[in-house]
Structures are given as C-alpha cells and as structure tokens.
Amino acid sequence: LPDGRMSSRHARLQRVLGAWMIEDAGSKNGTFVDGKRVTTSPLADGALVELGHSFFVFREALPSAEPALLEQRALKPLARGMASLSPAFALELERVATFAHSQVPVLVSGQTGTGKELIASAIHQLSGRPGPFVAVNCGAIAPNLVESELFGYRKGAFSGALEDRPGLVRSSEHGTLLLDEIGDLPLAAQAALLRVLQESEVLPVGGTRPVKVDLRVVAATHRDLGALAAQDRFRRDLLARLDGARIMLPALRERREDFGLILSALMAKTGEMARDLIFSADAARALLLHSWPLNVRELEKCLASAVLLARDGRVELEHLRETLFDAPKPAAPPQGVAPEGLREADRRLREQLIELLRANGGNVTAAARTMGKARTQVQRWLRRFEIDPASFIR
Incomplete structure (x- = not known):
C-alpha cells in the first residue's frame, strides 16, 4: 500500500481458539482498533483497523463465492446509489435490481x-x-x-x-x-x-x-x-x-466499508468546492467511528459544513466538531456549546415531545400547535427520536 506511515511488517492477523486476533508486529506508528492503540486485540465483525494512515474494515462473515466474483459484484455499480463494497449487501442490491x-x-x-x-x-x-x-x-x-x-x-x-x-x-x-x-x-x-x-x-x-x-x-x-x-x-x-x-437498508454505522463510496457521491453532489477535498487521518477516523444516528442525511449535513470551514481544501478534525457530537475531543475544550450540552438539549426536546403527545392522546397536530412548530417539523423530530405517536392514543 502507498502509505509512508505503514511499516513493511506492520501487523499480523491470526485465528486463535476460534477468534480472529490482530497483533502489532513492532510497527513504528502502531496498530489501532476502533480508535485505540493495541498490542494484541480480538477483532469483532465490522471493527475499524488503522495501520499508518490506512483504514480497514474487518469482516468475518462473507457470502460463499470465489474472491474474484465477490469483488466484481461488490464494485460493479448497478445504478446510481446501488453499489456497495460489502459483498453481502452488493448481492442484496443485485437481487433487487432483477x-x-x-x-x-x-x-x-x-x-x-x-x-x-x-x-x-x-x-x-x-x-x-x-x-x-x-x-x-x-x-x-x-x-x-x-x-x-x-x-x-x-x-x-x-x-x-x-x-x-x-x-x-x-x-x-x-x-x-x-x-x-x-x-x-x-x-x-x-x-x-x-x-x-x-x-x-x-x-x-x-x-x-x-x-x-x-x-x-x-x-x-x-x-x-x-x-x-x-x-x-x-x-x-x-x-x-x-x-x-x-x-x-443497513444503518450508515453498519456500512463502514461503503463510507468512501457514499462520501465520494455526496462530495460530487455538493459541488465544486467539495470534489477535491482531502481528509486528514484524524478527520477520517472521527467520521468512521461516529455512530451516525441520522445516517446519510447527517453525513451530508456534516460535509456541507466542512466544505465551508476547510478553506484550504483539507478537512481537519476541528472542522467536524460542529456536527459530530461524539467525535474525539481535543486537549483543550472548544469554545461555545459543548457536545454534552447539545445532547442535553436533544434529551429535553424528546421529553417535551413525549409529554405533549401524552397530553394530547398522540395527536401530532395538537402537539405541533402547542410548540408553535410546523407539523412536518414535529414529525421529523419524532422519527429522529424514534417516538411512535400512536402509542399515546388513549
């Protein structure tokens, strides 16, 4: 791999007592699993492995087929939006395309x-x-x-x-x-x-x-x-x-191997300023480790913000803090509202929605009227917090 920060003998992958393990082979810059430096570590399906400035997604369960066939199916775009580097999901897309x-x-x-x-x-x-x-x-x-x-x-x-x-x-x-x-x-x-x-x-x-x-x-x-x-x-x-x-459709956090494909598509969609963006290793790590509760829609918003902040065309971790609430924190706390404060605001909003739905017997229109918000906005919040208004019908 063309990665100057990766040692020629960087890490070993081996199966021990039925489990896959990764062991650092005395590399200069270390081996990381899910953002943490390790000497030896078990690998769970979907784990993010970082060697130098290269990122890998570990997958244990793959469809039974020849490697070349799996690669061909995974990389072949059936149509815009129907491509995946996950052989299992690529097979699913292929089935639907038929x-x-x-x-x-x-x-x-x-x-x-x-x-x-x-x-x-x-x-x-x-x-x-x-x-x-x-x-x-x-x-x-x-x-x-x-x-x-x-x-x-x-x-x-x-x-x-x-x-x-x-x-x-x-x-x-x-x-x-x-x-x-x-x-x-x-x-x-x-x-x-x-x-x-x-x-x-x-x-x-x-x-x-x-x-x-x-x-x-x-x-x-x-x-x-x-x-x-x-x-x-x-x-x-x-x-x-x-x-x-x-x-x-899997959640974005379950499609780590497709992150590059999805991000590239969003960059092309966002416009000229986004097409040539470069992401630092810290920024890439934060993006890959984020839980993405709002999925691709949240990533699109995050990218739009990063485009405006990264004036030199290079996205650093600091350019993502506005949108990645649980991104790794810097040594000094950033100015303004802390991520915990943002999560607290979400918690209060969720409690308010539940209280209003309970008071109005699950009537979304009445809850929106009380809040002074459009019904469509309240519905978006309900989907975001996974609140079912029907469960409040008396």
Missing part, C-alpha cells in the same frame, strides 16, 4: 436517512420506464388532504376545488411512484391505494368514474408494517400487495 424490469412492487425498509429514496430512484432508472419518478412523503401530507393530494379531485368536489387536479398518482403515469413513510398513510387512503394496485385505476375525490393508470409503485418505511398490521393500523391486504420484493 425486479426493476418487472411490475413487482418493492418495499424498502430502513432507518430515517439511510437513502431509501435513492434506492427507489435507482430502481426507476433500471426499469427503463419513460415516465417520471415521483416521490411522495406520506407523513408530510395533512391527514384530511391525503386522498385529494394522492388521487386528485374533480372541480367542485369540495370548497376550493376550482378545477380538476390529477393528483400525485396520475402524475407518475408510465413512471415510478415512491410512497415514502407508507406506514403513516391513513387507513381510508390505504383502501384507495389498494384499488390502484389491484385494478390499476384511481378514483378522484368527487369523481364517479375511475381512471386507468400505468405506474410502478415502490414503498418505503422506517416502521415495522407487520407489527402495524397486527395492531390493525395497517391493512394486511395492502401490505401483501406492497411486499413483492423487500430490501432492508
């Missing part, structure tokens, strides 16, 4: 910010469908507007309906419709959506004749739809229709 040319619905599951919309867009690219890719956040639409927004309406259907509107479903004609946060869709709208999937037709609000539609549906959620169905909060027949092929 469904892209069919009408089989795809259900994408994963935590908030893991890139569900990016995967759905990649499926649309691979499908070759000539129509548009339309992404809809079901949780961001007011419950009383869901049906008119999704399925459209006829002139005069209600006060303010001054003209016919096709709705988001018909806007994705000959294309792909992503129903993000499908678990937040009201039951009445679920019944209408089931008709779209079963009959390939939509009935606008105020209409008497259904309209035929040709589209591909991809659903995405961070919730357990099976559990919601068991509680009669999600239609079982709709779940059966949506769950044709399923992909579970």
